[in-house]
Amino acid sequence: MSNYSEESILNYLGPYKGEASAILRSLQLVQELLGYVPDSAIDLVAKNSNVSRAEVYGVFTFYSDFRSTPPAQVVVKVCVAEACQASGNAELISQLHGQGYDIHSGKIKDDIQMEQTFCLGNCALGPAAMVNGKPIGRATSASILKTAVELIS
Amino acid sequence: MIKVFVPLDSAALSMGADEVAIAIVQSAASQGKDITLIRTGSRGMLWLEPLVEVETSAGRIGFANISTEAVPELIKSGALDTGSHKSSIGLVEEHDFFKNQNRVTFARVGVIDPLSISDYENHGGLVGLRKALEMSAAEVVSQVTESGLRGRGGAGFPAGIKWQTVLNTQSDQKYICCNADEGDSGTFADRMLMEGDPFTLIEGMIISGIAVGATQGLIYVRSEYPHAIDILNRAIAMANEYGLLGSNVLGSKSAFALEVRVGAGSYVCGEETAMLESLEGKRGMVRAKPPIPALVGLFGKPTVINNVMTLSAVPMILAQGAAAYQALGHERSRGTQVFQLAGNIKRGGVVEVAFGITLGELVDIYGGGTNSGKPVKTVQIGGPLGAYLGTESWDVAMAYESLAQAGGMLGHGGIVVFDDTANMAKQARFAMEFCAEESCGKCTPCRIGSTRGVEVIDRIVAGEDQEKNLELLEDLCEVMTDGSLCAMGGLTPMPVRSALKLFPADFGIKTGAKL
Numbered sequence: 186m187s188n189y190s191e192e193s194i195l196n197y198l199g200p201y202k203g204e205a206s207a208i209l210r211s212l213q214l215v216q217e218l219l220g221y222v223p224d225s226a227i228d229l230v231a232k233n234s235n236v237s238r239a240e241v242y243g244v245f246t247f248y249s250d251f252r253s254t255p256p257a258q259v260v261v262k263v264c265v266a267e268a269c270q271a272s273g274n275a276e277l278i279s280q281l282h283g284q285g286y287d288i289h290s291g292k293i294k295d296d297i298q299m300e301q302t303f304c305l306g307n308c309a310l311g312p313a314a315m316v317n318g319k320p321i322g323r324a325t326s327a328s329i330l331k332t333a334v335e336l337i338s
Numbered sequence: 339m340i341k342v343f344v345p346l347d348s349a350a351l352s353m354g355a356d357e358v359a360i361a362i363v364q365s366a367a368s369q370g371k372d373i374t375l376i377r378t379g380s381r382g383m384l385w386l387e388p389l390v391e392v393e394t395s396a397g398r399i400g401f402a403n404i405s406t407e408a409v410p411e412l413i414k415s416g417a418l419d420t421g422s423h424k425s426s427i428g429l430v431e432e433h434d435f436f437k438n439q440n441r442v443t444f445a446r447v448g449v450i451d452p453l454s455i456s457d458y459e460n461h462g463g464l465v466g467l468r469k470a471l472e473m474s475a476a477e478v479v480s481q482v483t484e485s486g487l488r489g490r491g492g493a494g495f496p497a498g499i500k501w502q503t504v505l506n507t508q509s510d511q512k513y514i515c516c517n518a519d520e521g522d523s524g525t526f527a528d529r530m531l532m533e534g535d536p537f538t539l540i541e542g543m544i545i546s547g548i549a550v551g552a553t554q555g556l557i558y559v560r561s562e563y564p565h566a567i568d569i570l571n572r573a574i575a576m577a578n579e580y581g582l583l584g585s586n587v588l589g590s591k592s593a594f595a596l597e598v599r600v601g602a603g604s605y606v607c608g609e610e611t612a613m614l615e616s617l618e619g620k621r622g623m624v625r626a627k628p629p630i631p632a633l634v635g636l637f638g639k640p641t642v643i644n645n646v647m648t649l650s651a652v653p654m655i656l657a658q659g660a661a662a663y664q665a666l667g668h669e670r671s672r673g674t675q676v677f678q679l680a681g682n683i684k685r686g687g688v689v690e691v692a693f694g695i696t697l698g699e700l701v702d703i704y705g706g707g708t709n710s711g712k713p714v715k716t717v718q719i720g721g722p723l724g725a726y727l728g729t730e731s732w733d734v735a736m737a738y739e740s741l742a743q744a745g746g747m748l749g750h751g752g753i754v755v756f757d758d759t760a761n762m763a764k765q766a767r768f769a770m771e772f773c774a775e776e777s778c779g780k781c782t783p784c785r786i787g788s789t790r791g792v793e794v795i796d797r798i799v800a801g802e803d804q805e806k807n808l809e810l811l812e813d814l815c816e817v818m819t820d821g822s823l824c825a826m827g828g829l830t831p832m833p834v835r836s837a838l839k840l841f842p843a844d845f846g847i848k849t850g851a852k853l
């Protein structure tokens with residue numbers, strides 16, 4: 186678990202100890218700390234919340250935000266929902282594909298990873314994207330990549 | 339000193355508002371111009387973002403689509419003093435998109451600093467809450483009932499009746515849960531209010547707590563809204579500090595605590611019982627009803643679940659009286675609706691008007707038609723589960739019942755516009771695909787039916803055995819409609835059937851074929 190020891194994670198999870206109702210928040214906390222939820226952390230959350238591993242795993246797999254492998258340094262979310270379809274997101278997606286980014290597989294290239302998402306709440310200025318949390322309206326592959334590259338340290 | 343306003347709304351940020359704000363401060367400093375920069379929400383004229391405003395004796399004047407490069411010249415030209423500039427739209431509130439709106443819930447959005455309680459109070463905030471604190475719980479509920487307020491999250495259930503049920507139910511603990519999952523494509527009003535005027539939502543939730551006897555509130559916000567989450571958290575911290583939240587709300591005997599909870603990328607968690615499951619830390623599986631959440635809700639306790647817009651209408655209803663709100667609207671749809679114009683639209687954004695405006699007026703007059711300049715082909719109203727309507731529905735009055743009569747659904751009030759390049763077989767396929775992707779998996783018609791639906795549509799489009807496959811699709815839609823526990827599976831046939839009915843040619847169906 187990259188920079189975190191088992192002990193420090195349990196420490197962070199401390200406030201949720203014994204609380205079955207905090208499974209989701211515990212997983213979110215782990216992902217916030219590590220960028221993903223390694224398999225071993227599922228056991229830690231189960232232990233801390235005092236529930237079975239299966240229960241935690243079930244929550245982990247239900248929600249699409251969770252990842253089981255480390256993300257790229259820059260994660261780009263590209264909206265694929267209706268309003269962005271109407272604003273020409275197909276062309277954007279194929280441009281990105283041409284640059285080597287596949288929003289369906291989420292394959293990492295040059296420390297950048299692109300993923301699909303259903304609506305970012307910016308439906309009047311589509312196609313919409315979000316680059317490490319920074320919203321991009323009327324997105325083009327150029328504007329997305331420019332923002333993404335600026336964020337790579 | 340000149341007051342300059344730059345939105346911090348994430349739609350404005352997506353067009354570079356943060357960078358523009360920095361450029362304004364830097365340019366003003368280097369040009370020796372004395373300004374105060376104030377960040378606000380957005381006015382909702384989103385095609386004009388970043389919309390920079392300046393305060394003048396006549397009112398606030400706006401400069402549209404300002405880029406960082408344009409800032410030094412804008413300041414140098416003296417526009418901040420005179421208001422005249424090539425980018426000027428004149429008085430913002432006199433803009434033709436704005437001036438005929440009836441901003442009730444959105445009265446302060448884009449006007450005030452969202453994180454200033456004093457700004458909030460100076461613009462009419464907390465009046466409703468102060469009145470509510472003087473009333474009995476039953477009186478507060480009856481104000482909401484008499485206002486005719488109905489749920490803005492989709493189903494349109496009368497808020498007062500829900501509150502009355504929770505009030506009548508005895509329990510040591512009750513909850514107010516705000517549904518801020520806003521998953522429908524084409525909707526962003528909840529987000530804009532949370533980012534632009536969070537204290538209105540907070541005040542509405544406190545009033546709801548007083549009304550039903552609940553002391554704990556939770557706001558379930560989708561993770562796709564990081565800016566809204568941040569602003570809400572800061573507003574809640576300020577409200578605690580101020581004594582607006584806590585054990586003595588504004589010095590009274592009422593207590594109310596409030597917390598933000600974040601979703602994790604699941605559309606179905608916007609369904610109220612799935613949201614409760616998620617708030618309890620579990621998978622977002624829809625619960626069977628009855629029991630209704632008003633009786634058995636979060637952790638089994640009586641719970642009010644309302645959408646952000648529903649709760650945010652409450653402070654104004656209390657402040658101005660139920661009758662004032664009830665006086666607005668159309669038939670059984672009372673008050674105002676915050677319509678959201680989205681998709682391929684020239685002037686996208688927020689239009690808050692009384693119910694009853696026609697669809698055509700919203701799309702053509704407010705929206706100015708498509709952004710591409712091509713003819714409108716269709717609109718989808720009410721999110722991914724809403725029907726597609728064509729321009730022959732332009733005269734339909736936008737209200738719950740009249741829209742339903744026209745085969746549509748108001749939902750959360752989002753209108754997604756498509757131009758004539760849209761392929762409706764693709765849209766129908768997407769509706770099924772989305773359902774398959776987001777289904778909670780509890781019922782077979784929704785989980786399996788949607789996957790079958792994608793395959794059948796593909797076969798129809800490929801021209802395979804069209805008559806048989808059309809029949810199969812119709813059967814599937816029927817089974818999904820009748821056999822689904824919630825509206826996810828139950829309403830997915832709406833966009834599918836409407837697309838097929840309106841645009842059979844897009845499915846490769848020959849004219850005259852039996853549908």
Ligand SMILES: Cc1cc2nc3c(=O)[nH]c(=O)nc-3n(C[C@H](O)[C@H](O)[C@H](O)COP(=O)(O)O)c2cc1C
Pocket residue numbers: 488489490491492493494495517518519520521522605606607608609610611643644645646648649824825826
């Ligand atoms: C699949 C599905 C998704 C939903 N998503 C939302 C949502 O994002 N926000 C919302 O307020 N209501 C949503 N609803 C409606 C809620 O179930 C519920 O009716 C609403 O939150 C009640 O609040 P209201 O009476 O104030 O509208 C959804 C319903 C379904 C079936």
Ligand code: SF4
Pocket residue numbers: 606624776777778779780781782784785822823824825826827828
């Ligand atoms: S209709 Fe779909 S989403 Fe709703 S309960 Fe059934 S399986 Fe779950």
Ligand code: FES
Pocket residue numbers: 264265266267268269270303304305306307308311313523524525
């Ligand atoms: S549909 Fe793309 S941001 Fe809403």
